Amino acid sequence: MTQQLPLGELAFTRAGDKGDTSDVTVFAPDRAVYDIVVEQVTPERVAACYGELVQGSVHRYEVPNVLAVKFVLERALGGGGPSSLRADNLGKAMGGPILRLSITVPDEVAAQASGRPRPSRDPYAEAAWVVERAGSAHNGR
Amino acid sequence: MAEPLRIAGGQGFYGDATGPLADVLDESPDVVVLEALAELTLAILAKDRARDETLGWTRDLPLYLMALVPAMLERGTTVITNAGGINPVAAANMVVKAAGAMGVTGLRIATVVGDDVRGRPDLLPDEFPSADDLLFANAYLGARPIVEALEANANLVITGRVADAALFLAPLVHHHGWAWDDWERLAAGTVVGHLLECSGQATGGNHAGQWWEVPQPWRFGFPIADVAADGTAVIGKPSAAGGRVDFDTVRQQLLYEVHDPSAYVTPDVVVDMTTVQLEDLGDDRVRVSGATGRPAPAGYKLVAAEGGGYAADLSVAFGWPDAEAKARAAADLARKRIAEAGLELDGWHVELFGVNALHGPAVPPLPDGQPSEVVLRMAWSTTDKDRCGQVARHIIPLGLSGPPPAFTPASRARPRPSQLLRLHTGVVDRRPVDAAVAVSVVQL
Numbered sequence: 001m002t003q004q005l006p007l008g009e010l011a012f013t014r015a016g017d018k019g020d021t022s023d024v025t026v027f028a029p030d031r032a033v034y035d036i037v038v039e040q041v042t043p044e045r046v047a048a049c050y051g052e053l054v055q056g057s058v059h060r061y062e063v064p065n066v067l068a069v070k071f072v073l074e075r076a077l078g079g080g081g082p083s084s085l086r087a088d089n090l091g092k093a094m095g096g097p098i099l100r101l102s103i104t105v106p107d108e109v110a111a112q113a114s115g116r117p118r119p120s121r122d123p124y125a126e127a128a129w130v131v132e133r134a135g136s137a138h139n140g141r
Numbered sequence: 142m143a144e145p146l147r148i149a150g151g152q153g154f155y156g157d158a159t160g161p162l163a164d165v166l167d168e169s170p171d172v173v174v175l176e177a178l179a180e181l182t183l184a185i186l187a188k189d190r191a192r193d194e195t196l197g198w199t200r201d202l203p204l205y206l207m208a209l210v211p212a213m214l215e216r217g218t219t220v221i222t223n224a225g226g227i228n229p230v231a232a233a234n235m236v237v238k239a240a241g242a243m244g245v246t247g248l249r250i251a252t253v254v255g256d257d258v259r260g261r262p263d264l265l266p267d268e269f270p271s272a273d274d275l276l277f278a279n280a281y282l283g284a285r286p287i288v289e290a291l292e293a294n295a296n297l298v299i300t301g302r303v304a305d306a307a308l309f310l311a312p313l314v315h316h317h318g319w320a321w322d323d324w325e326r327l328a329a330g331t332v333v334g335h336l337l338e339c340s341g342q343a344t345g346g347n348h349a350g351q352w353w354e355v356p357q358p359w360r361f362g363f364p365i366a367d368v369a370a371d372g373t374a375v376i377g378k379p380s381a382a383g384g385r386v387d388f389d390t391v392r393q394q395l396l397y398e399v400h401d402p403s404a405y406v407t408p409d410v411v412v413d414m415t416t417v418q419l420e421d422l423g424d425d426r427v428r429v430s431g432a433t434g435r436p437a438p439a440g441y442k443l444v445a446a447e448g449g450g451y452a453a454d455l456s457v458a459f460g461w462p463d464a465e466a467k468a469r470a471a472a473d474l475a476r477k478r479i480a481e482a483g484l485e486l487d488g489w490h491v492e493l494f495g496v497n498a499l500h501g502p503a504v505p506p507l508p509d510g511q512p513s514e515v516v517l518r519m520a521w522s523t524t525d526k527d528r529c530g531q532v533a534r535h536i537i538p539l540g541l542s543g544p545p546p547a548f549t550p551a552s553r554a555r556p557r558p559s560q561l562l563r564l565h566t567g568v569v570d571r572r573p574v575d576a577a578v579a580v581s582v583v584q585l
Binding site (some may be wrong): 016 | 446
C-alpha cells in the first residue's frame with residue numbers, strides 16, 4: 001500500500017544563488033527516499049510548483065553518492081541579488097516551495113518519515129544558555 | 142611523503158565573526174584561509190576605492206590579523222586571504238604600516254595582482270558594457286600565483302579575486318608538491334576548499350536538517366581539514382567550539398551553489414563531485430575522498446558589474462482583523478500616491494510577510510483563515526537616486542491619510558536609496574591576464 005506525503009516529511013533542502021540563478025538541493029535520508037525523489041520530483045513538477053517565481057528553465061542533476069538531487073532554477077531571483085527588489089534577493093528561502101510537493105510512498109517509508117523529528121515551537125526554551133526570557137513576552141508562549 | 146596539512150576556514154564573508162579564530166588556533170592549524178569576497182563584495186570595495194585610493198580591501202582584515210599574527214610569528218601559521226579585494230596593494234600597504242608601527246617583525250607579505258581587468262577594455266567580451274560604465278571587472282584567478290607566493294616563503298598572502306577554493310588548494314599544492322596536471326589531487330584540494338570556504342556553513346550553520354539539535358549554537362566552530370598527500374581529507378571543527386560536522390552538514394556544503402555537480406568549474410580543475418565519498422567517522426569528523434577531475438577550461442571566468450539604478454524599501458505592519466486586506470489596500474494607495482506625485486518608477490515590488498513575501502506565487506491558498514498580522518513590504522527602483530529617496534515621502538502620509546487603519550511602520554529607520562547593480566558574467570582569455578599577474582613580497 002502507498003500513501004501521499006509532502007516532500008518536506010521525507011527530505012530537507014538547501015538553496016544557494018549565483019546571479020539570477022537559484023540552486024535548490026533535495027537531501028534524502030536514505031537510498032529508498034532518494035530513489036523516490038529521483039522518480040517523482042521531476043523538473044516539470046518543480047517548475048510548476050514555483051510558478052512565476054521562476055521565469056527560466058529548471059535543470060535537474062542526480063548526485064547519488066550523497067543521496068541528493070539538485071535543481072538549478074534559471075531567472076529565479078527577480079534579476080539576481082544585486083538588482084532584485086525581493087527581500088529574499090539571494091533566494092535563501094527558495095528551498096521551501098519544493099517541500100510542498102506531494103509524494104507517493106510505500107507505507108513502510110511513510111512510517112519511517114512519521115518518526116522524523118520536528119523542532120518544538122520554542123526549540124531553546126529549556127536550554128541553560130538562553131540569556132533573557134523576560135523581554136520576549138510576545139513570542140507566543 | 143609530506144605529513145597531512147591542517148587548513149582552517151577562518152572567514153566566510155566580509156563581516157563574518159572573528160571570535161571563532163581563538164578556537165581554531167587552539168587546534169594549531171598550519172594554514173588559515175580568510176575568504177572575504179562574495180559575488181558582489183567588489184562593488185562595495187570599488188566604491189570605497191573611488192572615495193579613497195588607499196581603500197578597496199575588506200576592512201575587517203585588520204581585525205582578523207590581530208587575532209592571527211601572534212600565531213603567525215610564534216608557530217609559523219600561514220594566512221592566505223582574498224581580502225585585498227579590488228586593491229590588494231593597498232591592503233598590503235595597510236598591513237605593513239600597521240604592523241611596522243607596532244614593531245612587528247617576521248611577517249613576509251605577498252601580494253597577488255592581475256585579476257582586475259577593468260583597465261583592459263580589449264579583454265572584455267563584446268556583449269559587456271564599455272569599461273567606463275563598469276564598477277569592477279575581475280577575472281577569477283587560480284591557485285598558481287598563490288603557490289608562487291608560498292614558494293617565496295610568504296606567511297601572509299593577500300589577493301584580489303581568485304576562485305574561492307583556490308585559496309585552499311594553493312597551500313596543498315605547495316605542501317604536498319602536487320603537479321598541475323594531477324587532476325585527482327587538484328580536484329581533492331578544490332573540494333576541501335569548497336567545503337571550508339563558507340566558515341560555519343560546513344559545521345552546522347544553515348543546517349536544513351535537525352538544526353535545533355546542533356550543539357552550542359551560539360559558539361560556532363569554524364571548519365578544519367587535515368589533508369593527506371593523496372588528497373584524502375578529514376573535515377572537523379575545534380573540539381571546544383559548538384556546531385556539528387557530520388554527513389548531513391558536510392554534504393549540504395559540498396553541493397552549495399554548485400550547479401552541475403559532475404562539472405564544477407574552477408580555474409585549476411573541473412571537479413566531478415559525483416564521485417566524492419563522505420564517510421561519517423563520528424565525533425564531528427567526516428572523511429572526504431574520491432573526488433575526480435579533468436582539465437580546466439581555456440579561459441578565466443570574468444564577472445563585472447555596472448550601476449543599475451537605485452532602490453529603497455519601506456515596511457508597514459497591519460494587525461488582525463483583515464490584516465491582509467489592509468496591507469493590500471495600503472500598497473495600492475501608496476503606488477497611486479507615487480504616480481499622482483509624478484514620480485516615475487523603474488520597478489515596484491510588493492511583498493506580504495505572513496502571507497507570501499518569500500515564496501510569492503508559489504504559495505498555495507492559505508488553509509485556515511486570516512493571518513494574525515501581515516507586514517507589507519514595498520520596494521521600488523528608480524534611475525535617479527534623489528527620486529528614489531522622494532518616493533517614501535508619498536507613502537508615509539498614509540499613516541494619517543489612508544483608509545486602512547493602524548498603519549504601523551515596521552522599522553524605525555527611514556528608507557535610504559542604495560545602488561542596484563547589473564552583473565555581467567563571461568570568459569576572458571587566460572594568456573593576456575596571466576601576463577599581467579604579478580606576485581610581490583615585502584619582508585617586515
